[in-house]
Amino acid sequence: MIANPSYTRLTNTMSKNITLTLTQVHDLAQSALQAQGFSAAQAGAIAATITKAERDECKSHGLFRVPFYVKALANPETDASAQPQLSSLAGSVVRVDAKHGFCPLALQTGLPALADKAREQGIAALAINNAYNIAALWPEVEELAEQGLVAMAFTCANAYVAPAGGTKPVFGTNPMAFSWPRHNRPPLVFDQASSASARGEIQLHLRDGHQLPEGWAIDAEGNPTTDPQAALDGAQLPFGGYKGSAIALMVELLAGALIGDLFSFESSERDIHGSGAPFGGEFVLAINPAQLQQPGSDQEGYLSHAETLFERILQQEGTRLPGDRRFAARQVTASRGVEIPQQLHETIQEYI
Amino acid sequence: MIANPSYTRLTNTMSKNITLTLTQVHDLAQSALQAQGFSAAQAGAIAATITKAERDECKSHGLFRVPFYVKALANPETDASAQPQLSSLAGSVVRVDAKHGFCPLALQTGLPALADKAREQGIAALAINNAYNIAALWPEVEELAEQGLVAMAFTCANAYVAPAGGTKPVFGTNPMAFSWPRHNRPPLVFDQASSASARGEIQLHLRDGHQLPEGWAIDAEGNPTTDPQAALDGAQLPFGGYKGSAIALMVELLAGALIGDLFSFESSERDIHGSGAPFGGEFVLAINPAQLQQPGSDQEGYLSHAETLFERILQQEGTRLPGDRRFAARQVTASRGVEIPQQLHETIQEYI
Numbered sequence: 001m002i003a004n005p006s007y008t009r010l011t012n013t014m015s016k017n018i019t020l021t022l023t024q025v026h027d028l029a030q031s032a033l034q035a036q037g038f039s040a041a042q043a044g045a046i047a048a049t050i051t052k053a054e055r056d057e058c059k060s061h062g063l064f065r066v067p068f069y070v071k072a073l074a075n076p077e078t079d080a081s082a083q084p085q086l087s088s089l090a091g092s093v094v095r096v097d098a099k100h101g102f103c104p105l106a107l108q109t110g111l112p113a114l115a116d117k118a119r120e121q122g123i124a125a126l127a128i129n130n131a132y133n134i135a136a137l138w139p140e141v142e143e144l145a146e147q148g149l150v151a152m153a154f155t156c157a158n159a160y161v162a163p164a165g166g167t168k169p170v171f172g173t174n175p176m177a178f179s180w181p182r183h184n185r186p187p188l189v190f191d192q193a194s195s196a197s198a199r200g201e202i203q204l205h206l207r208d209g210h211q212l213p214e215g216w217a218i219d220a221e222g223n224p225t226t227d228p229q230a231a232l233d234g235a236q237l238p239f240g241g242y243k244g245s246a247i248a249l250m251v252e253l254l255a256g257a258l259i260g261d262l263f264s265f266e267s268s269e270r271d272i273h274g275s276g277a278p279f280g281g282e283f284v285l286a287i288n289p290a291q292l293q294q295p296g297s298d299q300e301g302y303l304s305h306a307e308t309l310f311e312r313i314l315q316q317e318g319t320r321l322p323g324d325r326r327f328a329a330r331q332v333t334a335s336r337g338v339e340i341p342q343q344l345h346e347t348i349q350e351y352i
Numbered sequence: 353m354i355a356n357p358s359y360t361r362l363t364n365t366m367s368k369n370i371t372l373t374l375t376q377v378h379d380l381a382q383s384a385l386q387a388q389g390f391s392a393a394q395a396g397a398i399a400a401t402i403t404k405a406e407r408d409e410c411k412s413h414g415l416f417r418v419p420f421y422v423k424a425l426a427n428p429e430t431d432a433s434a435q436p437q438l439s440s441l442a443g444s445v446v447r448v449d450a451k452h453g454f455c456p457l458a459l460q461t462g463l464p465a466l467a468d469k470a471r472e473q474g475i476a477a478l479a480i481n482n483a484y485n486i487a488a489l490w491p492e493v494e495e496l497a498e499q500g501l502v503a504m505a506f507t508c509a510n511a512y513v514a515p516a517g518g519t520k521p522v523f524g525t526n527p528m529a530f531s532w533p534r535h536n537r538p539p540l541v542f543d544q545a546s547s548a549s550a551r552g553e554i555q556l557h558l559r560d561g562h563q564l565p566e567g568w569a570i571d572a573e574g575n576p577t578t579d580p581q582a583a584l585d586g587a588q589l590p591f592g593g594y595k596g597s598a599i600a601l602m603v604e605l606l607a608g609a610l611i612g613d614l615f616s617f618e619s620s621e622r623d624i625h626g627s628g629a630p631f632g633g634e635f636v637l638a639i640n641p642a643q644l645q646q647p648g649s650d651q652e653g654y655l656s657h658a659e660t661l662f663e664r665i666l667q668q669e670g671t672r673l674p675g676d677r678r679f680a681a682r683q684v685t686a687s688r689g690v691e692i693p694q695q696l697h698e699t700i701q702e703y704i
């Protein structure tokens with residue numbers, strides 16, 4: 001039986017968990033995806049992002065995603081063996097045509113060229129087109145920051161979120177990610193939806209029979225709701241009212257029209273097979289801080305300067321830096337491995 | 353008598369208003385600033401941004417600001433006759449050293465070079481350093497979009513805003529602005545603080561004896577408050593909780609450490625004369641959409657593509673596009689002029 005991913009259990013305290021090493025996580029994901037028709041290259045890139053998510057205990061992007069990738073193949077336009085094509089569009093712009101494959105391999109193809117351009121020109125952009133994207137954005141901005149660059153990334157989704165003042169879904173959950181490099185420790189990274197909650201959180205509330213917090217969603221008539229099914233049938237709300245809505249709009253324009261790719265509502269309309277995987281673009285920026293310092297200043301001083309800000313924040317009890325939870329998890333999972341629900345493990349093994 | 357700008361009336365329904373043409377607004381601002389010691393070039397650039405704000409009925413950045421500019425001169429480090437210096441830092445990066453003058457003239461100096469670089473390279477960045485900035489960000493991103501470019505701008509302020517989970521001010525109100533070009537109409541533009549409210553709005557509530565909405569601020573002990581004086585003595589809150597706080601942090605890093613300039617808390621600590629004008633950097637991005645389209649596609653199609661998204665939003669009752677109120681005001685003020693409180697007019701005339 002192939003489980004419907006919407007109902008696959010993300011975590012389940014009632015059922016048994018099993019422990020896997022990170023190598024086992026990678027091999028399991030890669031084998032399952034290849035058995036389902038993904039090329040070794042596509043499966044390997046996806047397995048790498050899934051493994052990073054498990055390593056950081058970002059469970060909703062870990063092995064939980066494998067069934068989503070498999071389900072995406074229900075759409076005959078998907079090419080699970082696509083070979084992304086890299087090109088240069090301008091002095092500071094590179095492009096990867098994902099050719100209807102998945103975003104992780106397109107990123108693997110484009111990020112080194114983006115980093116090179118950024119180091120050459122001070123700032124550069126990467127446009128990824130024609131990609132199915134059901135992964136998080138933090139792996140790519142983190143990878144760029146590990147090379148000393150500052151990065152931002154933007155992508156649309158499907159139409160789930162009503163614009164401020166409206167009642168019908170137009171925007172995707174539209175994440176924006178940002179990274180800042182640090183000396184001798186993981187970069188500072190955030191990756192946040194412009195909706196009040198991730199869609200998966202609403203699905204988990206539905207599964208568990210819980211009401212939603214107020215402010216997450218409206219029902220199909222546009223009334224505030226805390227009922228998860230009514231929310232899924234209605235619309236999610238942007239975070240922070242009209243300001244979050246403006247950010248969602250910006251993300252649509254950057255990852256859509258700016259790079260000649262689809263808006264979230266167009267991705268939804270195109271998904272006639274209900275495969276659930278958003279199709280379109282991703283826009284990534286990389287900036288080389290060493291080339292933006294004031295002439296005559298210490299060209300590496302920006303790293304220690306940023307640490308003074310982080311100290312200022314962290315000396316206040318109750319604060320933390322974005323990404324800290326993921327980095328803390330990383331310390332543990334490298335040696336102890338990760339726990340996944342036995343049922344999810346069985347689902348994935350059935351693919352092989 | 354030189355009024356304290358904090359108590360100058362922004363609008364006052366009790367007192368009489370007078371009507372000025374936009375040319376009169378410009379001349380009044382320019383004359384007052386020059387009489388107070390600003391060079392013709394510095395005063396002219398500031399008067400131009402003040403006039404744009406009055407034109408758009410963005411009153412808090414209109415003539416209301418003149419006393420703030422004058423008060424900024426209380427700081428002997430300010431140079432009201434500074435001549436900004438333009439340089440190239442990398443293939444896609446230009447820089448303007450404002451030399452302790454004000455941001456509007458630095459922008460006038462740097463924006464044409466930024467636009468040229470963006471058209472040459474596809475994407476480019478402008479770092480403005482050593483500037484006093486008490487203006488809005490929308491004029492610069494709008495100017496770039498009027499030339500067909502997509503733009504973003506970021507700047508810090510003084511330490512007014514507590515990070516999520518904390519209780520003491522670290523961040524500035526840290527605005528982020530974005531623009532998108534449109535055919536035969538003003539660009540789509542937003543310019544929004546990463547705090548729940550502008551600081552000026554709290555000052556207006558104090559003056560008028562009104563309580564604040566919940567969620568704007570905490571008092572000095574870190575408790576939620578709706579008392580405006582307690583809010584000013586405590587800390588403002590980011591919009592949208594930890595997500596707005598992450599955006600405020602990103603703005604600090606982009607307009608601070610990335611370009612070798614001050615964080616908001618450093619600007620505050622430096623302002624020993626209480627001049628109130630944030631000192632530091634501004635970071636501006638410009639992107640040429642024509643160079644980011646998919647090969648073989650209609651190279652101007654992105655403009656009409658974006659309009660399909662705007663239509664999708666506006667067909668929902670209750671929605672609007674960012675900037676629409678300012679653009680509607682513009683239609684009226686060009687012919688009818690603008691109203692300003694007689695008391696503000698008198699205050700400014702006393703400068704001359």
